Amino acid sequence: MIEIRNISKSYTINATTNYVLHNISFRFPDHENIGILGLNGAGKSTLLRIIGQIESPDAGEVRHYGRVSWPIGFRGGFAGSLTAEENCRFVARIYNEDIDRVIDFTRDFAELGRHFFLPVGTYSSGMKARLAFGLSMAINFNVYLIDEVTEVGDNVFKRKSRKVFEERSSRSSLIMVSHNMKTIRTYCSRCAILTKGSLQLFDSVDEAERIYKAL
Amino acid sequence: MRSLVRGLSAQINVVEALVIRETRTRYGRFALGYVWAFAEPLLWIGAFLLAFQLGRRHIPNDMDAVGFLATGLLPFILFRTTVSRTMGAIRANKALLYYPQVRPLDLVLARGILEFITLSVVFLILLFGNTIYLEHLPLDSALQIIVGLIFSSVLAGSFGLAVGSLATMAPSVENLVSPLLRPLLWISGVFFTAAELPTRIREVLLWNPLLQITEMVRAGWYRSFDSNYYSYLYLCAWILAMAFFALTLERVARRKLEI
Numbered sequence: 001m002i003e004i005r006n007i008s009k010s011y012t013i014n015a016t017t018n019y020v021l022h023n024i025s026f027r028f029p030d031h032e033n034i035g036i037l038g039l040n041g042a043g044k045s046t047l048l049r050i051i052g053q054i055e056s057p058d059a060g061e062v063r064h065y066g067r068v069s070w071p072i073g074f075r076g077g078f079a080g081s082l083t084a085e086e087n088c089r090f091v092a093r094i095y096n097e098d099i100d101r102v103i104d105f106t107r108d109f110a111e112l113g114r115h116f117f118l119p120v121g122t123y124s125s126g127m128k129a130r131l132a133f134g135l136s137m138a139i140n141f142n143v144y145l146i147d148e149v150t151e152v153g154d155n156v157f158k159r160k161s162r163k164v165f166e167e168r169s170s171r172s173s174l175i176m177v178s179h180n181m182k183t184i185r186t187y188c189s190r191c192a193i194l195t196k197g198s199l200q201l202f203d204s205v206d207e208a209e210r211i212y213k214a215l
Numbered sequence: 216m217r218s219l220v221r222g223l224s225a226q227i228n229v230v231e232a233l234v235i236r237e238t239r240t241r242y243g244r245f246a247l248g249y250v251w252a253f254a255e256p257l258l259w260i261g262a263f264l265l266a267f268q269l270g271r272r273h274i275p276n277d278m279d280a281v282g283f284l285a286t287g288l289l290p291f292i293l294f295r296t297t298v299s300r301t302m303g304a305i306r307a308n309k310a311l312l313y314y315p316q317v318r319p320l321d322l323v324l325a326r327g328i329l330e331f332i333t334l335s336v337v338f339l340i341l342l343f344g345n346t347i348y349l350e351h352l353p354l355d356s357a358l359q360i361i362v363g364l365i366f367s368s369v370l371a372g373s374f375g376l377a378v379g380s381l382a383t384m385a386p387s388v389e390n391l392v393s394p395l396l397r398p399l400l401w402i403s404g405v406f407f408t409a410a411e412l413p414t415r416i417r418e419v420l421l422w423n424p425l426l427q428i429t430e431m432v433r434a435g436w437y438r439s440f441d442s443n444y445y446s447y448l449y450l451c452a453w454i455l456a457m458a459f460f461a462l463t464l465e466r467v468a469r470r471k472l473e474i
Contacts, residue, residue, distance in 0.1 A: 049474065052315055053315040054313055054314070054315050054474055055472075055473075055474060056469065056470050068315075070313050070314045070315060071313065075313075075474075076309075076310045076313035076474060077310055077311075077313040077314070078310055079240065079308070079310060079311065080310070081240050082236070082239060082240065090232055090233075090235075090236050091314070093228070093231070093232035093235070094228065094229050094232045094314060094317065096228065
């Protein structure tokens with residue numbers, strides 16, 4: 001479970017301060033996949049980075065109960081000069097996981113072929129996202145934080161991703177940010193909308209979709 | 216207490232993984248990287264040996280030229296490369312800050328530790344290789360040498376952390392470092408001892424902690440050479456002040472850093 005309390009975050013550009021998140025408190029329910037919808041620039045990714053504790057809020061606190069993943073997305077996470085295999089090795093080490101198991105799982109899952117042994121800097125963003133997604137699935141988290149990344153890959157890859165999640169839905173849940181209604185519908189049972197710095201949870205995806213479309 | 220131990224062991228785990236990773240990126244898949252680690256001090260020693268020959272330099276206290284230069288150059292090179300490696304550590308590894316357990320300080324620690332290990336090994340091989348060649352071991356205190364190298368490394372790492380943290384807010388500060396450090400080669404006792412200097416000049420140059428570290432390392436290597444010109448207290452004060460300054464800046468950078 002994850003709980004955030006009184007989170008605020010602002011950015012100052014050219015001496016004007018913009019609040020991206022303003023005094024948000026939220027408890028993510030256990031064992032439920034939650035989608036976070038929001039228009040571009042609403043602060044979805046910032047919120048996810050704060051939840052993942054890689055960015056600190058100006059005020060407020062984040063609490064994790066259980067093992068929470070890093071924010072899995074297109075950006076960040078890999079050293080471009082190293083191969084996918086070497087990156088997997090590093091991540092397995094910092095999460096205290098069995099290195100060979102993580103490498104084998106990721107190689108199978110990400111379907112990068114011989115590119116798996118080439119520097120990540122040469123990858124397309126789709127390949128990077130597949131690698132990030134596969135690698136995160138190799139590690140058993142209680143909560144996966146996902147930033148759009150499930151929209152990559154062909155239908156086979158998408159089906160496979162969905163299947164992996166279904167298999168582990170009894171012990172893992174996810175928090176996903178996206179502006180793609182279809183993806184959210186595929187994975188999430190409930191939805192929250194981030195607007196003007198506040199986060200509101202809806203009981204059904206349908207209800208959230210109605211509000212979201214009216215934004 | 217238990218959470219402190221757990222936090223510490225998690226951090227050691229992260230730094231260890233980073234050191235292993237850095238070894239790959241720093242020295243690559245080729246042995247050439249390691250060759251350079253040896254070649255750089257050897258080239259410097261060669262150049263100074265030639266200069267000593269031409270200038271008919273007499274080295275005091277029965278010290279041999281190669282050992283004299285090695286004990287001066289290695290703490291200096293350790294300082295200089297540690298600064299230049301650690302100050303770029305955060306910028307170069309920003310992608311790794313995507314993992315919540317990896318913090319800017321860990322990136323700097325990993326690079327500093329790798330430099331320390333590499334150059335200590337180089338130091339060991341050079342000095343003992345020279346010993347075998349001369350068939351004479353002048354060693355006075357190994358502990359004093361180790362402490363000197365640690366001082367040089369921690370002082371440099373702290374400085375690098377301070378610059379690297381500042382650079383996350385104002386990238387141009389990195390450009391100031393190299394011209395700032397350039398004169399250090401000439402005033403840090405690499406090719407002279409403090410005792411050889413005129414009193415007035417010595418009094419000024421002894422403010423430079425690197426000169427004191429060189430004296431310390433050299434006095435640790437040679438039984439025939441002892442120095443009154445270094446103070447543990449003074450060096451510790453430098454290191455504490457620099458580390459405090461750097462860690463404060465790292466805290467600020469940690470909050471401001473946009474990943």
